[in-house]
Amino acid sequence: MDVFNFDFYQRLQKDYLEHKSLFVAFDYDNTIFDYHNHGINYDRIISLLRTCKSLGFTMILFTGNEGEKLETIKSDLKTRNIPFDLINENPLMPTRKPYYNILLDDRAGLKEAYNNLKKLTDAIRNKEI
Secondary structure (H helix, E strand, O other): OOOOOHHHHHHHHHHHHHHOOOEEEEOOEOOOEOOOOOOOOOHHHHHHHHHHHHOOOEEEEOOOOOHHHHHHHHHHHHHOOOOOOEEOOOOOOOOOOOOOOEEEOOOOOHHHHHHHHHHHHHHHHOOOO
């Protein structure tokens, strides 16, 4: 059964309708990259990120990786055509606290966030909202 939260979806939809855009944050390890080599396919999530970018959303990579590892990640994102506008940055103000309308992260309810964001992007693309 798919995980879906109606209240969360309504807030996400309200944010979109008010601003005609969203800030979509996503993690790298075990969210779009199989860090532990378990054979997990993240193509659905990557496809959703591409859809979000095509709708004009701001894409923010939030990762704990730094230095050489972060450079490798940036190269991987570019090679796999995974969109990002910012890395570890708050898009609204210079503060360490992240800001986003939705976070895709394996440790923060990835399935629920995916399902809510997918429902919203489908509704936008089908001109239902």
